[in-house]
Amino acid sequence: MRSHQEEKSSRMDYAADEMMSIAAARELRDGVLCFVGIGLPSEAANLARKTHAPNCMLIYESGTIGAKPEVLPLSIGDGELAEHADSVVTVPEIFNYWLQGGRIDVGFLGAAQIDRYANINTTVIGDYQKPKVRLPGAGGAPEIAASAKEVIIILRHKRRAFVENLDFLTSVGHYKGGKSREGLGYTGAGPTMVITDLGILRPREESRELELVAVHPGVEVDQVREQTGWDLAVSDDLKTTSPPTEEELGVLRELRRKTEAARKEGAG
Amino acid sequence: MDLKEAVSSLISDGDSVALEGFTHLIPFAAAHEIIRQQKKDLTLIRMTPDLVYDQIIGMGCAGKLIFSWGGNPGVGSLHRFRDAVENGWPCPLEIEEHSHAGMANRYVAGASRLPFAVLRGYKGTDLSRVTETIAPIKCPFTGEELVAVPAINPDVAVIHAQQSDRKGNVALWGIVGIQKEAALSAESVIVTVEEVVDEIEPHHFQTVIPHVAVDAVCVVPRGAYPSYAHGYYDRDNTFYEAWDGISRDRETFMEWMERHVMGVEDYASHLKSIEKEGIVSR
Numbered sequence: 001m002r003s004h005q006e007e008k009s010s011r012m013d014y015a016a017d018e019m020m021s022i023a024a025a026r027e028l029r030d031g032v033l034c035f036v037g038i039g040l041p042s043e044a045a046n047l048a049r050k051t052h053a054p055n056c057m058l059i060y061e062s063g064t065i066g067a068k069p070e071v072l073p074l075s076i077g078d079g080e081l082a083e084h085a086d087s088v089v090t091v092p093e094i095f096n097y098w099l100q101g102g103r104i105d106v107g108f109l110g111a112a113q114i115d116r117y118a119n120i121n122t123t124v125i126g127d128y129q130k131p132k133v134r135l136p137g138a139g140g141a142p143e144i145a146a147s148a149k150e151v152i153i154i155l156r157h158k159r160r161a162f163v164e165n166l167d168f169l170t171s172v173g174h175y176k177g178g179k180s181r182e183g184l185g186y187t188g189a190g191p192t193m194v195i196t197d198l199g200i201l202r203p204r205e206e207s208r209e210l211e212l213v214a215v216h217p218g219v220e221v222d223q224v225r226e227q228t229g230w231d232l233a234v235s236d237d238l239k240t241t242s243p244p245t246e247e248e249l250g251v252l253r254e255l256r257r258k259t260e261a262a263r264k265e266g267a268g
Numbered sequence: 269m270d271l272k273e274a275v276s277s278l279i280s281d282g283d284s285v286a287l288e289g290f291t292h293l294i295p296f297a298a299a300h301e302i303i304r305q306q307k308k309d310l311t312l313i314r315m316t317p318d319l320v321y322d323q324i325i326g327m328g329c330a331g332k333l334i335f336s337w338g339g340n341p342g343v344g345s346l347h348r349f350r351d352a353v354e355n356g357w358p359c360p361l362e363i364e365e366h367s368h369a370g371m372a373n374r375y376v377a378g379a380s381r382l383p384f385a386v387l388r389g390y391k392g393t394d395l396s397r398v399t400e401t402i403a404p405i406k407c408p409f410t411g412e413e414l415v416a417v418p419a420i421n422p423d424v425a426v427i428h429a430q431q432s433d434r435k436g437n438v439a440l441w442g443i444v445g446i447q448k449e450a451a452l453s454a455e456s457v458i459v460t461v462e463e464v465v466d467e468i469e470p471h472h473f474q475t476v477i478p479h480v481a482v483d484a485v486c487v488v489p490r491g492a493y494p495s496y497a498h499g500y501y502d503r504d505n506t507f508y509e510a511w512d513g514i515s516r517d518r519e520t521f522m523e524w525m526e527r528h529v530m531g532v533e534d535y536a537s538h539l540k541s542i543e544k545e546g547i548v549s550r
Contacts, residue, residue, distance in 0.1 A: 063290070074343075081443070082292075082442045082443050092376050096373070134354055139367070142389055146388065185414075263506075
């Protein structure tokens with residue numbers, strides 16, 4: 001068996017953030033309708049569209065259906081998203097007919113805090129009435145988490161983000177575990193996967209508690225435990241993520257380069 | 269109509285006001301006019317407060333905010349909004365917080381002149397705990413437990429559009445957001461437009477708001493800057509990034525607002541004034 005060092009030197013060098021986006025992109029099957037949040041989810045979804053999933057349809061909450069951005073949008077409603085979309089609809093239509101209507105296969109979300117049942121906080125750190133940090137809030141996330149057939153969450157693995165107790169529950173994952181989510185009457189199955197810069201977690205069958213199922217190359221389980229605020233469950237069958245291929249890295253970097261260039265051009 | 273006159277005659281202290289536009293076509297020029305006229309104790313309604321409400325809140329014109337996502341898109345926090353919520357500066361700001369789906373449905377109910385809207389959401393979240401305007405409701409036909417949210421009927425809706433014709437019909441296209449619902453839910457409607465044309469041309473995914481639903485049309489070219497007007501100018505992402513520094517601290521913010529908003533006559537002079545200091549990109 002090769003050591004991690006040899007593994008790394010035999011491949012292209014890459015950053016943990018790149019591994020995260022690539023691992024997330026791989027999970028998006030070709031042809032699915034994907035409701036995309038801005039930032040990390042948008043990068044991963046567009047990477048998927050430009051590699052193995054050219055027919056995946058991206059839907060942004062601003063009302064663009066089948067968006068095909070050439071560069072990553074800074075905001076959820078950049079003109080770039082409407083330019084080549086199959087359709088542009090109103091905000092009530094995107095949430096009522098498309099999301100609540102059960103047409104979305106995958107909801108792709110980010111988070112500020114997450115707990116062991118993949119519930120999400122994007123509202124406040126500290127007390128709601130007297131917050132330490134006031135975060136942007138819910139946006140489209142609660143209903144994406146409720147109604148998309150499945151939800152993939154992408155965020156950096158930090159102890160302050162992976163917490164024992166959320167300061168505020170903005171969007172429901174597997175709620176209190178077990179069958180508790182079903183009791184809320186939501187039509188979507190909830191989070192099926194959490195992808196971080198350290199590895200991949202999935203909810204366990206019965207308890208619905210997140211379990212570490214894969215680490216990215218070079219990452220030790222203890223490192224992941226260290227950055228998780230609860231006693232992390234680890235799969236008996238722990239896998240190691242395949243490192244990025246040359247194509248994946250190439251496309252991701254080109255996407256970032258073009259995005260950066262477009263922004264500079266905009267500024268010039 | 270002149271924007272100054274529209275704002276002074278249609279918006280009063282204490283009114284509930286919705287300036288809408290989902291990232292696209294945000295009515296900045298009208299917001300500046302509200303600030304210059306030093307309106308007080310407004311209830312601001314908007315799905316995504318954005319820089320436009322950061323400015324109004326920071327200048328002390330608002331007593332309450334009804335919203336669903338309060339950030340600087342792609343950049344980070346709205347510092348004036350945060351300062352108001354976290355420290356009550358420059359005055360306490362009551363908040364009523366929803367999700368996008370909840371806000372969108374509240375506007376639809378408002379435009380329909382129904383008392384409330386129904387959706388499948390919020391259950392299990394802390395939003396339903398902290399926000400009084402979220403309540404459970406049972407479907408009278410199936411018995412399903414759903415959630416009700418009350419209609420929004422702002423005293424005034426303000427939107428920006430690409431064009432109007434001479435009759436006052438208003439056309440917007442590109443990302444059309446929530447503007448139609450916001451306009452039709454309100455008692456009065458102010459629209460700023462890029463230009464007035466003899467005849468509105470058809471565009472993909474265009475929305476036309478008939479003149480009978482509009483109270484004032486004001487021509488303000490680039491009135492949505494630093495957001496964008498599809499087909500006219502792009503979003504100035506550089507300004508959105510620069511705002512982070514301008515708004516982070518109270519003094520810098522106040523100085524900037526004094527110089528570029530309070531101390532100018534209208535939006536055209538505002539744009540000249542920030543251009544001179546190299547803040548505006550194009």
